[in-house]
Amino acid sequence: MIGTRGSPLALAQTHQVRDLLAAAHPELSEPGAIGIEIIKTTGDAILDRPLAEVGGKGLFTKEIDEAMLDGRIDIAVHSMKDVPTYLPPGIVLPCVLEREDVRDAFLGRDHPTLESLPTGAVVGTSSLRRGAQILAMRPDLKVVSFRGNVQTRLDKLAKGVADATMLAKAGLNRLGMADKATSVLDVEVMLPAVAQGAVGCTCRADDEQAHRWMAPLHHAETSLCVDVERAFLARLDGSCRTPIGGLARVSDFGTANARVFFRGMVIRPDGKVLHQTTREGTVDQAVALGEDAGAELLAKAGPDFFTCGAE
Numbered sequence: 059m060i061g062t063r064g065s066p067l068a069l070a071q072t073h074q075v076r077d078l079l080a081a082a083h084p085e086l087s088e089p090g091a092i093g094i095e096i097i098k099t100t101g102d103a104i105l106d107r108p109l110a111e112v113g114g115k116g117l118f119t120k121e122i123d124e125a126m127l128d129g130r131i132d133i134a135v136h137s138m139k140d141v142p143t144y145l146p147p148g149i150v151l152p153c154v155l156e157r158e159d160v161r162d163a164f165l166g167r168d169h170p171t172l173e174s175l176p177t178g179a180v181v182g183t184s185s186l187r188r189g190a191q192i193l194a195m196r197p198d199l200k201v202v203s204f205r206g207n208v209q210t211r212l213d214k215l216a217k218g219v220a221d222a223t224m225l226a227k228a229g230l231n232r233l234g235m236a237d238k239a240t241s242v243l244d245v246e247v248m249l250p251a252v253a254q255g256a257v258g259c260t261c262r263a264d265d266e267q268a269h270r271w272m273a274p275l276h277h278a279e280t281s282l283c284v285d286v287e288r289a290f291l292a293r294l295d296g297s298c299r300t301p302i303g304g305l306a307r308v309s310d311f312g313t314a315n316a317r318v319f320f321r322g323m324v325i326r327p328d329g330k331v332l333h334q335t336t337r338e339g340t341v342d343q344a345v346a347l348g349e350d351a352g353a354e355l356l357a358k359a360g361p362d363f364f365t366c367g368a369e
């Protein structure tokens with residue numbers, strides 16, 4: 059049994075995992091061989107407030123982890139962006155699928171790009187990271203809170219609640235809605251969230267069958283990048299509501315020449331103070347590079363930067 063949230067994006071990701079499992083294992087290829095259990099999480103229940111305000115870790119994973127430890131589900135499919143850096147005891151993450159597009163998509167109502175938005179235009183986003191980077195580039199814009207699933211946000215945009223919004227390009231692609239993006243923000247302009255575009259599958263640590271099922275779906279290069287980014291995030295995790303971005307890439311993966319490149323950022327929600335750093339190294343050093351970058355930004359930003367509730 060596979061557990062998932064019930065949002066259209068979560069279901070699309072889960073159907074992809076189910077199809078990959080069926081293709082990899084003859085015993086799972088019969089229609090109906092893999093059941094899907096929808097689990098409502100705290101993050102799904104709270105729709106009226108920005109999630110940064112709700113706070114707490116594992117908003118989208120806690121109830122799913124509980125179902126897994128109870129034995130109601132065997133595999134869970136998650137957007138890695140929503141998975142806390144520390145998994146609960148007894149749960150492991152043996153499988154990360156190949157990454158989708160890591161970038162943020164821009165959806166403009168009358169203006170297709172960020173550059174073309176007129177002074178004073180309103181950008182709707184519930185992501186402090188996106189809002190802060192927008193304000194850093196364009197302090198003349200107004201950022202307002204914007205929540206809900208993709209369709210709700212598109213409806214709000216159409217109604218003129220905002221002039222533009224942003225969504226992970228990966229989510230739009232997985233929903234077959236890539237055409238809704240009026241442009242795509244380069245990672246140099248808008249650093250993605252840690253693990254954006256990656257889907258991971260968890261199981262119980264002692265479930266050998268689930269491990270065996272998931273092994274062929276694992277994408278080692280994506281997993282390495284996500285490990286670096288999550289190591290970075292783990293060093294900053296005390297930071298509460300501070301917007302954080304981080305992206306790792308590997309060149310020549312699987313060869314002796316493989317190199318890891320990482321860029322990480324912390325930024326104040328108003329976009330007025332930004333600290334960033336880069337690292338480059340070997341695959342063996344990868345996780346240490348992420349940790350080291352996190353430690354550097356923690357020191358650079360200083361304790362006041364990470365004060366909770368100071369917005």
Ligand SMILES: NCc1[nH]cc(CCC(=O)O)c1CC(=O)O
Nearest residue numbers: 137139225226228229254255256
């Ligand atoms: N926080 C919600 C969430 N979690 C994962 C995605 C998109 C898919 C991904 O990044 O893999 C989204 C929506 C969004 O940011 O637009």
